[in-house]
Amino acid sequence: MRCWLFLLLLLTLPASAAEDIVSGLSQDQIEINSSYTGTDIVVFGTIERPSQAAGRDIVVVVRGPDTGITVRRRDRIAGVWVNSDAAKFTEMPAFYFLASTRPLNAIAGAEVLDRYGLGAMHLLPGTIVSHHDPLPFRQAAVRQLTAQGLYREAPGAIDFHSENLFKTVVPIPAAVARGQYNVEVYLFRGGDVESVQSTPFFIDQTGLERRLNNFAHNQPLGYGLLAVFMSLLFGWATSVLMRRPG
Numbered sequence: 320m321r322c323w324l325f326l327l328l329l330l331t332l333p334a335s336a337a338e339d340i341v342s343g344l345s346q347d348q349i350e351i352n353s354s355y356t357g358t359d360i361v362v363f364g365t366i367e368r369p370s371q372a373a374g375r376d377i378v379v380v381v382r383g384p385d386t387g388i389t390v391r392r393r394d395r396i397a398g399v400w401v402n403s404d405a406a407k408f409t410e411m412p413a414f415y416f417l418a419s420t421r422p423l424n425a426i427a428g429a430e431v432l433d434r435y436g437l438g439a440m441h442l443l444p445g446t447i448v449s450h451h452d453p454l455p456f457r458q459a460a461v462r463q464l465t466a467q468g469l470y471r472e473a474p475g476a477i478d479f480h481s482e483n484l485f486k487t488v489v490p491i492p493a494a495v496a497r498g499q500y501n502v503e504v505y506l507f508r509g510g511d512v513e514s515v516q517s518t519p520f521f522i523d524q525t526g527l528e529r530r531l532n533n534f535a536h537n538q539p540l541g542y543g544l545l546a547v548f549m550s551l552l553f554g555w556a557t558s559v560l561m562r563r564p565g
Contacts (some may be wrong), residue, residue, distance in 0.1 A: 338375075339367040340514040342504040347520040349491060357493045360520070362418075363486040364504055376426045376507040377477045378419045378437060379487050382412040384498030385445075390456040390463075406456035410445030413496045414469050418476040418487040427510045435505065435512065439470050468492045497523055 342364030349358060362379050391405040419426060423438045432441040439461045447453045464470040469492065479485045489502075499519055506514040 337368065338370055338506060338508065338513050340377075340504055340506040340516055341365055341367060342379075342502070342516050342518065344502060344518055344520055347518075349520070349522045351495075351497070351522060351524045355493055358491050360489050360491060361486055362489060362502055362504065363484075364516075365485075366483040366506065369483045370508070372482055374509050375513075376420045377485055378417065378423070378426065378505040378507065379477065379489075380437060380503045380505070381416040381489050381500060382414065382436075382503070383500035384413055384496060385410045386413040386496070387411070388444075388460050390460045392456070392459075404449075404451060406447065406449035406451075406453045408444035408447055408453075408457065408460065411442060411460070413498075414491075414500065415439055415442070415464070416471050416473075416489050418473045418489070420475065420477045422474045423472075426507050427512075431510065431512070435515075437505070439465070439472060467494065469494065491522070495522055 342362060345361035345363075349360070362381075364377075366375075388408045388411050389405060390408075417423075417438065423432055423441075427437070429441070432438050433443060436442050440458070442461075444457070449456060461470060471490075473487075477485050477487050499521055502518045502520065504516050504518075505512055
């Protein structure tokens with residue numbers, strides 16, 4: 320009797336038949352050295368227990384690490400440009416990339432996009448310090464990071480190799496920060512998130528750059544004294560080389 324009840328319970332559980340997503344990365348660590356000029360990683364995945372393709376969308380987001388951003392507004396007063404106001408945002412991603420099967424506003428509503436932080440204009444800071452409406456400052460920060468190549472959105476950049484296998488290429492520019500990044504793959508159906516998977520990867524320096532960076536963070540006083548000494552040494556060497564006899 321208990322066996323029949325158990326089988327009946329399994330048959331009534333809808334979650335086991337729901338669509339799910341499984342994804343992976345071409346590499347989980349990027350090492351930065353003096354010759355690093357940027358690279359690409361490939362995010363790929365498959366849809367398990369697929370339903371019909373109509374009404375289904377994929378969104379891939381790469382973000383991290385969190386950082387604080389200060390945006391200042393400059394106004395001209397008495398012919399001089401001065402900083403008249405500022406806004407500070409915390410827990411904003413230093414790098415943000417999004418690829419999707421369609422434009423985001425065609426995939427889900429603004430409430431859903433805000434909830435998951437999908438789209439640069441839908442990123443919600445951890446805290447905001449501002450005396451006025453922070454929205455124009457947040458928009459200015461996104462525009463600046465986009466101009467620097469650190470924020471990017473690519474609608475239509477998901478390539479399907481079959482009905483259920485997909486991939487996208489994520490460009491990692493040279494100016495990225497060290498730290499942990501997260502790749503999030505969302506499966507949407509009918510405007511709602513059906514499944515999501517998150518995978519971390521890491522960007523770190525290697526070789527001499529890593530040793531200098533660790534020295535600067537672990538022993539800031541010694542690093543500062545060494546920098547001053549090297550500046551004096553190079554200045555003296557330059558004066559000797561440029562000195563003319565007589």
